[in-house]
Ligand code: GDP
């Protein structure tokens with residue numbers, strides 16, 4: 479059963495440098511998701527190590543932290559039907575070479591270590607990541623488009 483979920487989507491430093499912020503936001507808006515949190519942040523290595531704690535010990539971990547701390551990221555929370563899984567499918571595979579055209583990574587990236595954007599991999603990770611990046615909380619509002627995008631009644 480599909481349900482309303484929130485997912486944490488982050489445009490990585492290469493996505494920001496390549497001026498892809500607007501294009502990526504547009505994809506989520508146009509798909510029908512609702513933006514409920516958004517900020518630009520130049521994260522510390524410590525903050526990023528916590529975000530990627532499950533990957534500690536991988537050979538690429540130090541390089542990943544250096545890349546993610548090299549410039550600002552755009553941190554976002556998107557809400558909607560099946561947001562976690564759909565967000566991942568919009569991103570494409572971890573390795574852009576394996577990502578289908580039409581996905582964010584499949585359209586904009588080539589290298590696994592420079593793959594433009596992040597998306598939560600489960601509802602549980604989304605909850606953790608949203609709390610980690612938005613300790614101040616996120617906004618609540620009713621989207622006027624909900625009546626058009628979903629079968630609510
Ligand atoms: P994701 O959930 O698709 O982002 O993939 P993972 O959670 O497995 O890895 C987190 C991030 O680490 C990826 O998005 C890549 O930027 C990076 N990464 C993963 N695997 C590799 C790898 O084999 N080499 C390098 N250089 N980076 C990797």
Ligand code: MG
Nearest residue numbers: 596597598599
């Ligand atoms: Mg991941």
